[in-house]
Amino acid sequence: MSKTDTPDNESLFEAPPMGEQERMVEAILFATADPVSVTELTGRMPHGCDPAEAIANLRKRYEGRGVNIVKVGDAWAIRTAGDLGFLMQKETVETRKLSRAAIETLAIVAYHQPVTRAEIEEIRGVSVSRGTVDQLIELEWIRFGRRKMTPGRPVTFVVTQGFLDHFGLENARDLPGLKELRSAGLLENRPPPGAAALGEAEDGDEDENQTELFED
């Protein structure tokens, strides 16, 4: 860190050595239950630190241990190893059992995001009750996304970082079977025969949003 080869670019204060930066990241990640973004780490650590490198090192260090460093969206968290869940029965909080409607709605939002209420209803073939959406929002698993550029500018739903965290997903691309579903055309918003014009407008917008959501 304190090499003299770039004297002009040096910060006024030298960054702490990488070992020290690892300790800092370790302390910050351990201190909180929620994932911490690299941006936040940078903000909290002394000037000149490189949290991304520290995380990479730390991640290796915790490989195979009782707790691991996991990626959640663009943030990082420490979580107990999946195989040790049996030790933790005391800690499990009885979660409210989700209705089938809620589970399906959640899956549809996750796989089709950003998705409007009308689209969810079309896929499920029934109307989505307010309570179902409310419950998922309350769980902080879905949230409102951007409005669609279609007539009426309906709001969309997308999944949250909390959703990724809860289901141990690095990002929404890691959803089980996502690729297969896509290649089978089952994630297309195929309009019913005779309603092509509307469908095209939707498609264009969807691509735009998808790029934004699914980028690494």
Next chain:
Amino acid sequence: MSKTDTPDNESLFEAPPMGEQERMVEAILFATADPVSVTELTGRMPHGCDPAEAIANLRKRYEGRGVNIVKVGDAWAIRTAGDLGFLMQKETVETRKLSRAAIETLAIVAYHQPVTRAEIEEIRGVSVSRGTVDQLIELEWIRFGRRKMTPGRPVTFVVTQGFLDHFGLENARDLPGLKELRSAGLLENRPPPGAAALGEAEDGDEDENQTELFED
């Protein structure tokens, strides 16, 4: 654990290897909301495990890291290394300093536990407001101890594990300067003239409770 010198006492299942036990302890200490005693660890881990040894190993492993395995009372927890506390500042949003009355009362309880309200007032020289005691109890830094075996059987106050935790103490005996203060004769809890009998009773009771509180 699975030595062959006591073949008859052998468990039906062999204990997991020590490395695996360390992982388990690591995960439990990480995920549990309170410090965990060895007894509790034994209860949660598979039969035949030796959590004490696993803790000792783990403690070494975390030496000098961003978080450490620390003893809190007779239990164990993972804690941020003392020198990295500054990293946590961003997240403590609205903290207020304890009032002077509260600090003094807390200090008296810490140094003199178990101590009655009357004794606190005697030491402070002013009456202790109900609000001060309530606040300390609410903060979970003090709690009710056993009643004293003196006339009126007054309740006593003792410090909690949360207190030890907050101040980074393994037990109340570690209070810095306690010995120094004592050798300077500043800790003599002189009973008011004519109350010698009360004083004696206190001492006897104090020892009893100390044992209970401070055992390792």
Next chain:
Amino acid sequence: MQGEDFQEDAVSVSERVAAEALIVDVGAYEGPLDLLLTLSRTQKVDLRQISILALAEQYLAFVEQAKRLRLELAADYLVMAAWLAFLKSRLLLPPDPSEEGPSGEELAAHLAFQLERLEAMRNSAAKLMARDQLGRDFFARGITEDVQRVRRVTYTATLLDLMQGYARIRTRDDFRPFVMDRQHVMTMEQALERMRGLIGFAGDWTDFATYLPDGWDVDPQRRRSTTAATFAASLELAKEGKVEIRQGETFAPIQIRKKVPGDE
């Protein structure tokens, strides 16, 4: 299910039980599409090869049966029945080139797509819920140092606060007067010693104030202390017969001079 042959006398007991179970469970279906998906499973084929015509017939038979049992069916079940009857007629009749709109095949393909998509989402939901879940299979930090307290007002104290608080109480009575005030206090003994040294040179009447030591006249506390001490020392010296004191009138300067022995 046997399509349209849903005559009571023509079905076996087990089939009737199955049919009735289907009917009785009508409340368990989440709408016509859900029911269609369930019915389609009885065809025991890949959804992509499903016979939409057979499915439409099953559905219509179901609705007929429900009517016969006088079950209340929600409006959308009846709408779907009407639509499927239309679809069925389109699929059975040869296409009419003059007719506008999508063909029967297109409509059937879309229904098949909808069923397949719904089933895919059901399977995905199941896979999702089968994943390890936070708080059930893997766990977050149990002791968070901050986040949970963020919203509340928290009270903190450091070990130093505690120590200082304790030291404050324990040393208040014994040490404080000496430790805290000594440098701002002049005792009468100190003043007396000083006066004894100075008085030998004071042959004539001199303002008492000139005996005050340098540097003690700025800070009010020190000035008060030194004035009182020096005055008390003067009285003491007067008592000893070493000095004389006089004051012209109230609040006038107090003057001191050395008493010459025999000068009465």
